[in-house]
Amino acid sequence: MTAAALRSYHSAPLRTPGPPVRPVSASITSLAPPKRLRQKVRRGETLYAAGGAFRLLYVVRVGVMKSFTVSGDGLVQVTGFHFAGDVLGFDGIDSGTHQSSVVALDDCEVFVVPFAQCERWSAESPQAQRLMMRTLARELLRSQELMLLLGTMHAEQRVATFLLDISERYARLGYSRSEFILRMTRQDIGSYLGLKLETVSRIFSRFQAEGLLQVQGKSLAVLDFNALWRISGLSPDRRWPACDSILDRDGELRAA
Amino acid sequence: MTAAALRSYHSAPLRTPGPPVRPVSASITSLAPPKRLRQKVRRGETLYAAGGAFRLLYVVRVGVMKSFTVSGDGLVQVTGFHFAGDVLGFDGIDSGTHQSSVVALDDCEVFVVPFAQCERWSAESPQAQRLMMRTLARELLRSQELMLLLGTMHAEQRVATFLLDISERYARLGYSRSEFILRMTRQDIGSYLGLKLETVSRIFSRFQAEGLLQVQGKSLAVLDFNALWRISGLSPDRRWPACDSILDRDGELRAA
DNA sequence: CGGACGATTGAGGACATTCAATTCGAGTGG
DNA sequence: CCACTCGAATTGAATGTCCTCAATCGTCCG
Numbered sequence: 001m002t003a004a005a006l007r008s009y010h011s012a013p014l015r016t017p018g019p020p021v022r023p024v025s026a027s028i029t030s031l032a033p034p035k036r037l038r039q040k041v042r043r044g045e046t047l048y049a050a051g052g053a054f055r056l057l058y059v060v061r062v063g064v065m066k067s068f069t070v071s072g073d074g075l076v077q078v079t080g081f082h083f084a085g086d087v088l089g090f091d092g093i094d095s096g097t098h099q100s101s102v103v104a105l106d107d108c109e110v111f112v113v114p115f116a117q118c119e120r121w122s123a124e125s126p127q128a129q130r131l132m133m134r135t136l137a138r139e140l141l142r143s144q145e146l147m148l149l150l151g152t153m154h155a156e157q158r159v160a161t162f163l164l165d166i167s168e169r170y171a172r173l174g175y176s177r178s179e180f181i182l183r184m185t186r187q188d189i190g191s192y193l194g195l196k197l198e199t200v201s202r203i204f205s206r207f208q209a210e211g212l213l214q215v216q217g218k219s220l221a222v223l224d225f226n227a228l229w230r231i232s233g234l235s236p237d238r239r240w241p242a243c244d245s246i247l248d249r250d251g252e253l254r255a256a
Numbered sequence: 257m258t259a260a261a262l263r264s265y266h267s268a269p270l271r272t273p274g275p276p277v278r279p280v281s282a283s284i285t286s287l288a289p290p291k292r293l294r295q296k297v298r299r300g301e302t303l304y305a306a307g308g309a310f311r312l313l314y315v316v317r318v319g320v321m322k323s324f325t326v327s328g329d330g331l332v333q334v335t336g337f338h339f340a341g342d343v344l345g346f347d348g349i350d351s352g353t354h355q356s357s358v359v360a361l362d363d364c365e366v367f368v369v370p371f372a373q374c375e376r377w378s379a380e381s382p383q384a385q386r387l388m389m390r391t392l393a394r395e396l397l398r399s400q401e402l403m404l405l406l407g408t409m410h411a412e413q414r415v416a417t418f419l420l421d422i423s424e425r426y427a428r429l430g431y432s433r434s435e436f437i438l439r440m441t442r443q444d445i446g447s448y449l450g451l452k453l454e455t456v457s458r459i460f461s462r463f464q465a466e467g468l469l470q471v472q473g474k475s476l477a478v479l480d481f482n483a484l485w486r487i488s489g490l491s492p493d494r495r496w497p498a499c500d501s502i503l504d505r506d507g508e509l510r511a512a
Numbered sequence: 513c514g515g516a517c518g519a520t521t522g523a524g525g526a527c528a529t530t531c532a533a534t535t536c537g538a539g540t541g542g
Numbered sequence: 543c544c545a546c547t548c549g550a551a552t553t554g555a556a557t558g559t560c561c562t563c564a565a566t567c568g569t570c571c572g
Contacts, residue, residue, distance in 0.1 A: 090393055090396060094394045141347060185550065205552070460520095
């Protein structure tokens with residue numbers, strides 16, 4: 001997979017609807033070039049693969065992607081699902097080589113941001129610097145939430161938590177909170193939650209039998225949020241790490 | 257626990273063997289003030305608690321600490337063990353409030369670094385900026401390794417991986433790779449690995465019966481590294497995220 | 513010395529996995 | 543347009559791993 005996919009990815013021309021790079025001034029308002037580099041990634045294609053050189057960060061613009069790591073003996077662990085606004089690529093900062101891989105579950109489009117440019121922004125603007133740090137720190141929180149899930153929760157809790165998370169993220173993007181299409185397979189979900197695909201399927205069915213969900217393949221409707229909250233064991237006022245993106249929908253650097 | 261421990265912590269005078277703050281020049285060599293603020297944390301005391309305001313980062317100088325998160329329904333998950341050189345406090349960057357707690361498993365001493373100062377360094381020096389980013393990114397990698405462990409490994413694999421990790425970290429600090437004292441309880445280990453304390457104990461006993469270990473309460477000797485590597489399923493050339501600290505033993509900013 | 517906490521070990525049970533058989537659905541080619 | 547095919551999803555039965563409950567032992571501090 002990886003070799004061919006990587007080839008197709010690297011040979012894909014980067015779309016440059018605007019000037020590729022523009023001199024950066026000290027003013028916060030001009031930090032973000034008006035048009036950002038964009039790239040399309042078709043369903044099943046690889047955005048980047050573990051082992052590849054790290055030079056770029058990506059911000060998902062449309063579509064859903066999954067990231068995953070592979071252990072020494074070949075076991076795959078899905079480490080995240082990524083929606084519009086999510087930033088990808090941080091896993092390469094430390095070593096200069098990506099430690100995980102990202103593939104599109106959908107036809108996707110991403111902004112491409114050279115990391116060197118991020119560093120320049122950060123050096124010029126305290127706000128940009130803080131934005132970078134916070135984005136990275138938020139990723140850390142997200143993975144610690146997942147560690148808690150993997151370390152302490154039972155299968156039903158995990159699935160309930162997963163559904164609430166997905167639901168919340170769709171809601172933030174302006175889609176329905178209660179009805180959506182799962183872009184990932186049962187196996188992806190299972191890997192993400194530390195469960196086998198059969199277990200995920202069984203629990204979906206059980207939730208449906210109890211009237212909490214309506215499941216039909218990949219299309220899903222949540223019928224009873226309170227029950228899911230109760231099963232998940234999380235307090236309903238709990239907020240996931242706020243996922244305000246570093247860039248807005250037009251690719252402008254957010255001035256938070 | 258937290259209330260009393262926090263009080264004792266906040267009332268503990270910060271030792272200031274040198275000038276508390278010194279103007280920062282643009283030169284990399286002068287970025288680090290010669291003496292850093294230090295703080296002692298006695299065994300069982302809390303360095304910081306979830307919910308507390310975030311203003312400081314810490315670098316462990318001596319001793320061992322554990323960090324943990326608490327879920328909505330009170331379940332505790334140990335998220336890491338921290339040795340000399342490890343940086344603590346990043347979990348507060350995003351929200352300004354710590355999301356996890358850290359307690360000393362040992363009589364400890366830490367460097368105290370105001371985050372605002374780190375930001376100033378980062379703004380003045382590209383190297384310092386990069387160091388900060390890399391340190392944060394490394395934390396992210398570490399937690400993704402743990403996710404893989406929690407999501408895909410069996411109990412024996414987890415324990416073997418844990419032992420190899422601890423062993424490696426002691427070795428890096430100049431201690432014996434094969435003989436050491438575990439500072440944490442079986443419950444801490446179990447929580448970290450997503451297992452019950454009895455399971456950890458049983459696997460220690462099993463490993464001992466098979467001649468891989470010698471265990472006597474908290475003191476532990478590894479007799480067969482190859483077997484542990486085999487059980488863990490990791491390739492022996494695998495390197496954990498290099499844990500070169502942001503500060504050296506004297507509290508000087510490392511010039512990497 | 514006594515108490516409390518940590519660690520060990522056993523027996524039984526619960527929950528998730530494994531293996532296996534069907535069904536369902538999407539995409540392909542005739 | 544339909545049949546075909548392959549991957550995905552569902553469901554069942556049996557197994558296994560880890561957990562729960564419980565008793566005992568050891569060890570570190572007060």
